[in-house]
Amino acid sequence: MRKDYIRAAVTLPNGEADPRSQVSMRALAEVARLLSKSASPSDLCRAAVELGRGKLGFDRISIWLHGREPGLLLGTFGIDEAGVVRDESGLIVRANRESFIKPILEYRQSVVHLADYELRDHKGHVVGVGEHAQAALWDGETVVGVLCIDNLLSKRPIASNDLELLEQYALSIATLLALKRTEGRLRDSEERFRRLFQNAAVGMALVDLDGTVLEANSAICRTFGYDQEEAIGLKVFDLVHPEERPLHLENFVSFVRTGVDVQQRERRCVRKDGRTIWADISASLLTDASGAPSSIVAVIEDITAKRAALDTLAESEARFRTLSESAPLGIFLQDRRGHCLYANNRFSKILGLAPEECLGLGWMKVVHSNDIERMRAEWQSMGEENAELSTEFRAVRLDGEIRTLSAHSAIVWGEAGEIQGFVGTLDDLTEERATQEQLTRAQKLEGIGRLAGGIAHDFNNILTAILGYVDVAKAEAPPDDRTVVWLDKIRNASQRAAEITAQLWAFARRQEGAIGYHDLGRVVEDISDIIRRLISDNIELRINLPKRQKIVKAEPGQLHQLILNLAINASDAMPNGGVLTISVERAPKGQFVVLTVKDTGVGIEPEAMQRLFEPFYTTKESSSRTGMGLPTVYGIVQRCKGRIEIQSEKGSGTTFSVYLPLEKQPLAKSPEAVEGGAGIGAETILLVEDEPMVRDIAARALKTQGYHVLEAENGTRALEIHRTHEGTIDLLISDVVMPGISGGELAAEMLKERPGLKRLLISGYLDQPELETERAGPGAAFLTKPFTAAKLVKEVRALLDE
Numbered sequence: 001m002r003k004d005y006i007r008a009a010v011t012l013p014n015g016e017a018d019p020r021s022q023v024s025m026r027a028l029a030e031v032a033r034l035l036s037k038s039a040s041p042s043d044l045c046r047a048a049v050e051l052g053r054g055k056l057g058f059d060r061i062s063i064w065l066h067g068r069e070p071g072l073l074l075g076t077f078g079i080d081e082a083g084v085v086r087d088e089s090g091l092i093v094r095a096n097r098e099s100f101i102k103p104i105l106e107y108r109q110s111v112v113h114l115a116d117y118e119l120r121d122h123k124g125h126v127v128g129v130g131e132h133a134q135a136a137l138w139d140g141e142t143v144v145g146v147l148c149i150d151n152l153l154s155k156r157p158i159a160s161n162d163l164e165l166l167e168q169y170a171l172s173i174a175t176l177l178a179l180k181r182t183e184g185r186l187r188d189s190e191e192r193f194r195r196l197f198q199n200a201a202v203g204m205a206l207v208d209l210d211g212t213v214l215e216a217n218s219a220i221c222r223t224f225g226y227d228q229e230e231a232i233g234l235k236v237f238d239l240v241h242p243e244e245r246p247l248h249l250e251n252f253v254s255f256v257r258t259g260v261d262v263q264q265r266e267r268r269c270v271r272k273d274g275r276t277i278w279a280d281i282s283a284s285l286l287t288d289a290s291g292a293p294s295s296i297v298a299v300i301e302d303i304t305a306k307r308a309a310l311d312t313l314a315e316s317e318a319r320f321r322t323l324s325e326s327a328p329l330g331i332f333l334q335d336r337r338g339h340c341l342y343a344n345n346r347f348s349k350i351l352g353l354a355p356e357e358c359l360g361l362g363w364m365k366v367v368h369s370n371d372i373e374r375m376r377a378e379w380q381s382m383g384e385e386n387a388e389l390s391t392e393f394r395a396v397r398l399d400g401e402i403r404t405l406s407a408h409s410a411i412v413w414g415e416a417g418e419i420q421g422f423v424g425t426l427d428d429l430t431e432e433r434a435t436q437e438q439l440t441r442a443q444k445l446e447g448i449g450r451l452a453g454g455i456a457h458d459f460n461n462i463l464t465a466i467l468g469y470v471d472v473a474k475a476e477a478p479p480d481d482r483t484v485v486w487l488d489k490i491r492n493a494s495q496r497a498a499e500i501t502a503q504l505w506a507f508a509r510r511q512e513g514a515i516g517y518h519d520l521g522r523v524v525e526d527i528s529d530i531i532r533r534l535i536s537d538n539i540e541l542r543i544n545l546p547k548r549q550k551i552v553k554a555e556p557g558q559l560h561q562l563i564l565n566l567a568i569n570a571s572d573a574m575p576n577g578g579v580l581t582i583s584v585e586r587a588p589k590g591q592f593v594v595l596t597v598k599d600t601g602v603g604i605e606p607e608a609m610q611r612l613f614e615p616f617y618t619t620k621e622s623s624s625r626t627g628m629g630l631p632t633v634y635g636i637v638q639r640c641k642g643r644i645e646i647q648s649e650k651g652s653g654t655t656f657s658v659y660l661p662l663e664k665q666p667l668a669k670s671p672e673a674v675e676g677g678a679g680i681g682a683e684t685i686l687l688v689e690d691e692p693m694v695r696d697i698a699a700r701a702l703k704t705q706g707y708h709v710l711e712a713e714n715g716t717r718a719l720e721i722h723r724t725h726e727g728t729i730d731l732l733i734s735d736v737v738m739p740g741i742s743g744g745e746l747a748a749e750m751l752k753e754r755p756g757l758k759r760l761l762i763s764g765y766l767d768q769p770e771l772e773t774e775r776a777g778p779g780a781a782f783l784t785k786p787f788t789a790a791k792l793v794k795e796v797r798a799l800l801d802e
Contacts, residue, residue: 024056024165031055032172041180045076046085048173053079056165058149059156063173064093065137065145071095071105073146081127083153088122104136107143111135111167119152131158135170139178147173203300209256209293211236223279223302225272236298241268241276255283256293266303277304330426336419338363338379350405350428352397368394368402387411392429403430459497460764460785461691466494468697471789498786517663520552520593521545521584523559531567538577545584550593552660558636565629566597566656573601573654587659592642595658604648612646683730683800684708688718688746690738694785698733701789702796715741722750729754731800736763744775751777758799762787
């Protein structure tokens with residue numbers, strides 16, 4: 001098979017151009033003009049096939065375009081075996097290394113001419129033998145396809161001018177294909193941009209340099225309430241709120257003049273219906289080919305809802321901050337490691353830190369060392385099944401003060417179910433726990449006090465009988481009787497027992513008694529001699545008193561007992577001697593007088609400190625200590641509305657500081673002592689006592705003085721005697737606490753029928769004696785057990801003589 005490769009123009013032997021060539025070139029120009037009107041590359045290929053056969057005289061002609069893979073050709077249109085245009089868009093030809101198409105595709109040759117070549121139809125079937133030629137479709141940069149012709153239909157040989165025309169025609173087609181493809185891409189790009197422009201979720205507008213809207217998409221029309229036809233031609237300044245138009249115009253002019261690429265502003269704008277909205281406006285300056293500004297693309301987003309949400313959020317945050325900062329509890333937010341991210345003012349005050357010092361603080365840094373392990377275990381136990389934690393712990397403030405705190409925290413979960421952190425509250429329970437402890441102690445003391453009062457009542461009845469019988473025995477014994485000595489010992493022992501019950505009574509009593517105004521320094525001075533006799537000889541007593549009076553309001557006997565009990569307690573703490581210092585001074589802060597009792601003794605163990613004021617609790621080995629000294633002190637201080645502070649260090653001694661309210665009242669004058677004999681009586685006395693021994697000794701004592709005594713064991717029996725006795729009853733002596741009717745009730749009942757009846761109530765323990773004397777009626781007297789026969793007779797005579 002012969003192959004000829006031709007690239008030069010065809011000339012005649014005399015050197016002149018072939019006239020047929022010139023005609024063909026003119027036809028080629030006309031064909032090119034017609035092809036340029038094609039709407040698409042596909043239309044161009046079809047027209048090129050039709051015009052190549054009809055205008056340029058080619059026999060069979062077809063156009064093949066490059067596929068995406070190297071050597072792959074895709075069919076477009078061609079002339080079939082009948083000379084009719086055929087759609088060959090579904091055909092594919094793959095050129096191998098030996099194919100004659102390879103030099104064309106690689107553009108090593110622009111034209112290939114083959115003679116005696118097997119001519120085929122579009123399916124690859126041989127339909128004849130003849131000449132075949134191909135030309136590269138070169139667009140100036142690359143080969144985009146192949147233009148093929150043959151002489152199957154005319155059998156006319158393919159001449160050199162045909163090959164030249166083929167090459168020129170291929171160049172024209174390739175150039176026009178490149179142009180149409182570029183136009184298509186531009187149209188596609190413009191259409192995509194227009195779709196994006198129209199369908200954008202935010203408002204977009206094309207604006208000229210004087211602010212006139214040239215194009216507006218649907219979103220911007222919805223935002224401002226205009227139809228697209230109405231929006232075109234609007235001035236962008238008219239869309240801005242009147243109050244902001246001057247500033248907007250100034251910024252617009254500056255934007256166009258400076259050529260800054262992007263401008264963004266949040267502005268109030270006005271819709272067509274007059275409603276004000278907020279818009280986020282950003283603009284880009286477009287330039288022409290020379291770089292001069294040509295127009296502006298504006299992007300306008302309606303942020304009214306966003307601004308409202310932000311305003312609502314800001315209000316919510318402000319409310320939260322107000323609530324948080326005003327909350328009586330500490331509020332905190334921590335990350336997953338326990339580091340503080342937020343803390344309110346109360347939180348920082350509880351820990352004694354500045355607010356900024358709380359941020360980043362790890363909670364373990366403030367927990368007391370004795371509570372760290374428990375707190376860490378509780379914290380680590382939190383999870384899905386234990387998402388909240390309530391606990392109490394001790395915290396050490398920056399100033400070293402230890403506080404009791406309550407924390408309630410909950411897990412903050414992330415969207416994926418992970419632990420993001422913790423939120424919670426913190427409360428200071430230090431004062432509350434101290435109050436609870438004080439209340440518990442007071443309730444415990446009250447309960448024990450009632451028991452102590454009952455014991456004191458029973459003991460006083462017994463002691464009254466013992467002292468009375470001792471007096472009777474001594475009175476009836478001969479002067480030289482040796483039993484008198486033993487009777488005195490019994491009397492002394494009974495008086496010692498009376499002192500113990502007096503302490504029980506003082507502890508149990510809740511009434512203020514004979515309260516007055518007293519100089520505390522004078523009270524200490526008055527009993528200093530007694531203190532010196534009570535303490536050991538190896539203890540030095542130092543007393544520091546103020547120059548001016550420090551007046552307190554209290555019962556004098558209880559002040560004596562308060563001072564003596566503290567002094568004795570201090571003395572017991574110094575078995576090997578030491579210094580006991582008693583001071584009176586005004587407190588540095590507040591309206592208080594401070595009584596300080598300080599020793600240099602052994603100190604108090606921490607575990608004993610919690611039980612100091614418990615009745616009957618004592619650390620002394622001596623059997624002479626009842627454990628009622630400090631509880632009695634506590635009760636007296638409570639009744640005086642004061643408080644006690646204790647400082648003690650093992651081996652260095654203890655200091656009791658008693659704070660009593662400072663008064664400005666004048667001192668009470670000391671009552672004058674009244675002396676007088678018991679006198680002899682002949683009146684009738686009704687004696688009511690449920691304790692037989694007390695009733696017996698009281699009756700004996702009264703009868704020895706000449707009184708006529710009517711005896712009753714309870715109130716019911718007393719009323720019977722009162723109603724059946726025909727003579728006068730001058731005096732009623734009655735125990736207060738009895739089965740059935742009380743002494744006060746009995747006195748009130750008898751007073752109704754005997755208006756001049758004198759009344760004397762007796763009791764070994766009474767919580768509120770004034771209530772019983774009031775119940776007994778005006779003028780009723782009260783005598784405390786234990787009493788001696790002489791004291792009873794004296795009280796009776798004084799009452800009858802009123």
